[in-house]
Amino acid sequence: MRILAATNNQDKLIEFHRILEPLGISLVTPSDLDIEIQVPETGETFKENARIKAQAFHRESGLPCVADDSGLCVDALDGRPGVDTANYCGEDATYPERMSALLEELKDVPPERRTAKFVSVICCVMDEETVFYSEGVCEGSIGIAPAGEGGFGYDPIFVVGGKTMAERSAEDKDMLSHRGKSLRAFAKLLEEQI
Numbered sequence: 327m328r329i330l331a332a333t334n335n336q337d338k339l340i341e342f343h344r345i346l347e348p349l350g351i352s353l354v355t356p357s358d359l360d361i362e363i364q365v366p367e368t369g370e371t372f373k374e375n376a377r378i379k380a381q382a383f384h385r386e387s388g389l390p391c392v393a394d395d396s397g398l399c400v401d402a403l404d405g406r407p408g409v410d411t412a413n414y415c416g417e418d419a420t421y422p423e424r425m426s427a428l429l430e431e432l433k434d435v436p437p438e439r440r441t442a443k444f445v446s447v448i449c450c451v452m453d454e455e456t457v458f459y460s461e462g463v464c465e466g467s468i469g470i471a472p473a474g475e476g477g478f479g480y481d482p483i484f485v486v487g488g489k490t491m492a493e494r495s496a497e498d499k500d501m502l503s504h505r506g507k508s509l510r511a512f513a514k515l516l517e518e519q520i
């Protein structure tokens with residue numbers, strides 16, 4: 327069965343392939359099919375946004391589609407940036423700018439109160455009637471300064487078990503990460519579907 331990864335985010339695509347291929351699920355990408363759509367994330371929850379993305383790519387391709395909506399929820403900021411993580415600090419900001427802004431917001435917050443979690447919700451649209459979801463959460467905290475070269479996005483300031491995600495190997499990140507957990511749960515649900 328061909329399943330389309332419903333994302334234009336190249337960093338997510340790398341993780342989708344890396345996590346799902348060893349589980350026997352190989353995905354096609356929008357560029358494999360010459361699909362170029364931008365899907366506005368107008369939902370108020372990770373679940374709504376994941377569904378909006380999966381459904382939009384399904385309508386375009388006619389294929390089963392799997393989408394991820396994810397974000398960083400910081401306890402000291404009452405769960406922000408949450409669903410708005412992608413646009414935190416403005417649509418066109420770079421990741422170094424976004425991380426600086428977050429560190430600035432937290433500058434007076436002591437280490438023990440810098441707890442945060444990364445959430446990933448996966449939505450798979452098989453056809454108009456068959457839609458299922460999985461979720462993964464990774465608990466951690468926000469560091470004092472960026473560290474490490476791996477991963478992407480906010481990984482240099484997201485600390486889990488004493489190291490940032492950017493200081494970990496890809497295998498290590500996938501074992502611990504929100505997306506590793508949500509995609510492994512997705513793989514199990516898919517097996518039950520087919």
Ligand code: IMP
Binds near residue numbers: 335367395
């Ligand atoms: P969205 O799912 O397209 O709404 O975007 C999620 C936002 O969270 C983007 O800014 C991503 O860069 C960020 N993000 C999602 N997953 C990760 C991750 O594994 N590491 C670092 N940043 C992430």
